[in-house]
């Protein structure tokens with residue numbers, strides 16, 4: 001699969017799971033804007049065959065290279081970001097993994113059971129990255145127990161391998177040319193923003209500012225019946241030039257740390 005086909009498959013999956021994402025996209029295109037994608041993000045466990053390196057494989061095989069590494073100590077996560085070497089319109093790819101060894105035996109066992117349930121041919125396939133939950137119908141009891149310890153683990157257990165979010169590149173917008181204007185437009189149209197650490201994460205001086213919607217509350221079929229839980233969200237990013245005049249291209253760990261909380265549970 002070419003990386004363009006991968007992004008198309010990810011987008012189709014994303015808007016079918018999270019219809020609000022399509023509404024956010026349309027909100028900007030209907031205002032005459034061109035919506036470009038700054039980055040997409042994946043979540044995984046740090047287990048052999050499905051860790052960051054494994055999920056990065058189809059991108060590395062298609063012209064992407066590793067560009068940055070990030071540590072999230074309190075959330076027990078490690079991440080890398082990748083960029084396409086020659087196609088500046090190709091979105092960055094941000095892949096994080098849960099450091100399961102730092103979590104309870106329950107989380108470790110659940111993660112290992114998920115990994116063990118993946119068919120062997122999927123582990124070698126480029127389709128793994130778009131496969132979603134391939135370990136079977138989740139248990140609501142397990143989901144709640146995971147959420148007590150790691151919201152990240154709980155989300156991953158239910159949704160598996162898919163884009164956790166897409167990101168509107170604010171630099172490519174004409175009318176909504178500041179993150180404040182973007183946020184106001186979202187709020188004016190009834191979207192809820194993640195306010196953890198403030199609506200805007202990062203400063204001009206840090207060269208990257210980000211905001212995000214709260215993940216849409218979505219009915220999910222669990223073994224025990226249907227329950228409504230957060231699914232995916234949309235992020236917004238504006239980048240500023242570094243001293244060399246080029247737009248900063250990396251990520252800021254303390255901002256990303258708060259963006260992760262966009263999938264925290266909340267009451268509709």
Ligand code: NI
Pocket residue numbers: 039040041094165167235259
């Ligand atoms: Ni992001």
